[in-house]
Amino acid sequence: MAASSEKISSGFDARQHLAGLLRAALASVAPGQGLAEILLERPKQASHGDFASNVAMQLARELKTNPRQIAERLVRELPASSALAKVEIAGAGFINFTLTAAARCAVVDAVLANGHDFGRGPVRNGRAARRLQVEFVSANPTGPLHVGHGRGAAFGASLASLLAFAGYEVTREYYVNDAGRQMDILALSAWLRYLELFDEPLPFPPNAYQGGYVREMAEQIRQAHGDRYVHPAEAVLACLPDTDDIEARLDGLILAGKDLLGEDWAYVHSHVLSEQLADCRADLEEFGVHFDVWFSERSLYDTGMVARAVEKLEKSGHIYVQDGAKWFQSTAFGDEKDRVVQRENGIYTYFASDVAYHLNKFERGFDKVIDVWGADHHGYIPRVRGALSAAGADASRLEVTLVQFVSLFRDGQKVSMSTRSGDYVTLRQLRAEVGNDACRFFYMLRKCDQALDFDLDLAKSQSNDNPVYYVQYAHARICSVLAQWDGDAAELAGADLSPLQNEREFALCARLAEFPDLILQAARDHAPHALAFYLKDLAGDFHSWYNAERVLVDDPAVRRARLALALATRQVLQNGLSLLGVSQPVSM
RNA sequence: GCGCUCGUAGCUCAAUGGAUAGAGUACUGGCCUCCGAAGCCAGGGGUUGUGGGUUCGAUCCCCGCCGAGCGCGCCA
Numbered sequence: 009m010a011a012s013s014e015k016i017s018s019g020f021d022a023r024q025h026l027a028g029l030l031r032a033a034l035a036s037v038a039p040g041q042g043l044a045e046i047l048l049e050r051p052k053q054a055s056h057g058d059f060a061s062n063v064a065m066q067l068a069r070e071l072k073t074n075p076r077q078i079a080e081r082l083v084r085e086l087p088a089s090s091a092l093a094k095v096e097i098a099g100a101g102f103i104n105f106t107l108t109a110a111a112r113c114a115v116v117d118a119v120l121a122n123g124h125d126f127g128r129g130p131v132r133n134g135r136a137a138r139r140l141q142v143e144f145v146s147a148n149p150t151g152p153l154h155v156g157h158g159r160g161a162a163f164g165a166s167l168a169s170l171l172a173f174a175g176y177e178v179t180r181e182y183y184v185n186d187a188g189r190q191m192d193i194l195a196l197s198a199w200l201r202y203l204e205l206f207d208e209p210l211p212f213p214p215n216a217y218q219g220g221y222v223r224e225m226a227e228q229i230r231q232a233h234g235d236r237y238v239h240p241a242e243a244v245l246a247c248l249p250d251t252d253d254i255e256a257r258l259d260g261l262i263l264a265g266k267d268l269l270g271e272d273w274a275y276v277h278s279h280v281l282s283e284q285l286a287d288c289r290a291d292l293e294e295f296g297v298h299f300d301v302w303f304s305e306r307s308l309y310d311t312g313m314v315a316r317a318v319e320k321l322e323k324s325g326h327i328y329v330q331d332g333a334k335w336f337q338s339t340a341f342g343d344e345k346d347r348v349v350q351r352e353n354g355i356y357t358y359f360a361s362d363v364a365y366h367l368n369k370f371e372r373g374f375d376k377v378i379d380v381w382g383a384d385h386h387g388y389i390p391r392v393r394g395a396l397s398a399a400g401a402d403a404s405r406l407e408v409t410l411v412q413f414v415s416l417f418r419d420g421q422k423v424s425m426s427t428r429s430g431d432y433v434t435l436r437q438l439r440a441e442v443g444n445d446a447c448r449f450f451y452m453l454r455k456c457d458q459a460l461d462f463d464l465d466l467a468k469s470q471s472n473d474n475p476v477y478y479v480q481y482a483h484a485r486i487c488s489v490l491a492q493w494d495g496d497a498a499e500l501a502g503a504d505l506s507p508l509q510n511e512r513e514f515a516l517c518a519r520l521a522e523f524p525d526l527i528l529q530a531a532r533d534h535a536p537h538a539l540a541f542y543l544k545d546l547a548g549d550f551h552s553w554y555n556a557e558r559v560l561v562d563d564p565a566v567r568r569a570r571l572a573l574a575l576a577t578r579q580v581l582q583n584g585l586s587l588l589g590v591s592q593p594v595s596m
Numbered sequence: 597g598c599g600c601u602c603g604u605a606g607c608u609c610a611a612u613g614g615a616u617a618g619a620g621u622a623c624u625g626g627c628c629u630c631c632g633a634a635g636c637c638a639g640g641g642g643u644u645g646u647g648g649g650u651u652c653g654a655u656c657c658c659c660g661c662c663g664a665g666c667g668c669g670c671c672a
Contacts, residue, residue: 053615062614068652075652099615100652148672188672255671333670344599344668351670358672386600387667412601413665453620454609457601459665461608475620477634489631529612541610544619555627555636596634 020114022521023048025091026059026105033085037078038067048105050522054511057096057104058112058518064101075101112514113505115521119576120501127523127583129175129531140176141369142168144380145292146183149284150194151219153291154425155462156382156414158435162451162589163411164380165297166536169587174531179374182299183365186281187306188358192262193217194284195277199237199265201226202276208241213261215254218431221287225280237276239268291436295444296589308364314356317364318349320399341394344387363395370401378534383410383457409534412459419465433464442467442474448589449476452540475544479581480593482547486578487594489559493571500572507569512553516573519549523580536588543584550577 027046034046048059064079071078079097086095094106119126132138144164147157165180172178185191197217200210205226212218229237247264249256266273285302292299308314318334321327326337332352336359339346349360369377381388393403416423416433425432439447441464450467453475454460467474490497508517522542530538559570582592 047612049612049614051615052611052618056615060615065614065652102615185672190672331670335670348670353670355670357670362672382666383601384666389600410601415665458609459602463608466608472634473621474634478620481632481634485632485635492631533612537610541619548619551635552637554631555633558631560631595632 022107022111029087029089030061032087033082036085037081038071057106059105061103079103112517113508115517116505116572116576119520119579124583126579127527128173129528131175138177139374140171140376141179141181141374142378143181143183148185148190149281149288150190151217152434153288154432154434155416155438158438159414159451160380160411161292161295161297162448163456166452166588167534170531170536173587174527179301180299181301181303183303185305187309191281194280196262196265197222198225198280199276202229202237205230206235206238210241210244213258215258225283229279237269237272243268305361308361313364313368314361317367318360324398326398336395338391338394341397343390343394347391366392366396367399377406379408381408381410383412386410411456414460414462417461417463442471445590446471446474446476449540452537452588455537476590479543479547481596482550483578483581483592484596486574489574493560497575500575503568503572505569507566508573512556516549516553519546520576520580539584539587
């Protein structure tokens, strides 16, 4: 039995080390059985040690042997290790490993040595997906962002940061729907409000944008251009179609605007677009949500990409004409029904531009493209995938992550939200009420496929109970104790950790050691919420330890060791919170 | 009607197919002459909607049923 006398250093990886020991044991116990991967999980219960392996159970069937017997043989063949304090067989055949105190605490060194890079995944240079794009929010720029967009923003931003930290090269993108009917409706809405300012009042359509920001934009246009866009109300009304269908009347008004304003329609249109886009962008930046690319839908038309996308589908033989419109045969790819790509009137549908957009994403060379969509778009996935496949692209490079709805509750009542009516709570209002940090963290306290009930009164009145403060408080406490110590934090790296002896210290070290695994798992699962839950647990382990043990004790060796542990904890809190876009206050 | 998603403690939510299903909150009782009490410790609380199946092992995978949300446009 060759004694493995691996030095416990800051580069020590307990999981890798134990896996090596198990592999060696397996080679003699079950030579033929090459398990692809030896999983070492962290038991939920401390009494089950630091790591547990279920290899014995996995081998039971192939070896036709009782798992406990296999476990016993494996343990017997296990090479000795200076990192191991105890190996036990438990339950149905688990092998539980308990590390020595030195091995348990080695993570403190690793954290201090790596600083803000602790937990960072390896840069991916291989053939596996490396360059990623995350597209999120992508709300129509037709009004202020609401709390639902806020969830998508917080989720997408945290996911993108997480993926980048895990070692991917990430591009954050916002798709601007600047080409469709909704933008025309917004331009019309502003123009009608503008006419009101000149005593040319028209009945404001119930399905136009009602929000106060529309009046503000009308006023801006008046101040910039005076009465240049004024036309008599009768002239506008004369263009209206004789129908009770409110959508048809709205389209009639848009046509009237385009006819009467001529070239100037484009000005009104671009004014409201740039105004709303700037507002949206500022809102998101204040929320700590940054985008690398703002991709214009209209540019897809201007450069002929939409037409080319449809041509590609035609060449694939999955386009047919019916009732004058061009249909994509998405049922051939598992969709419920076929979809129109070009209408009878020659205008491409939103679906057509979206196919062009995704083909463009692929052409830009991303290994994986991740779309973060509202859950109401789920029915849209099969047709996009289908079109990509039909166009000869590898649809598996597209991953769609759906984020469920946010419902707002005020006074115990569900708040009805309608973008058109302008009757909704904006992301700005929410941020002003509960603060950016609480917002970002609260959004992450639910996995994305869980509907979120946002109780405004609770978020407002009990904001002190918000878990974000619990985590930030741990950070502030550490800052406080370090300040009172008044030493040089840099000299704590490499401190002798042997004075760390009690269970709460070991538990805190184990939690710190979990961080790199957690990053990789959360990134793989597109699950930034796991990071928020981890930080709550980490803060809990810290508070528990801090209340039980004193850091600034007289014994210099103990003091140094505990300061090092506190400093390492602060580092991981910083690394985690910054990924979630939450600040790390020195005091609160 | 068809499709997608969800159903876990009184409430809000966790849990790479693993061991006695965990936190927070609420409730009860303790802890500051001592590094920040926005904190800590202890306690009661569960047939994981329901009925089957696969598995050594199921909250997790598969099927049925019940309930909730969303989607089913030549809108975006």
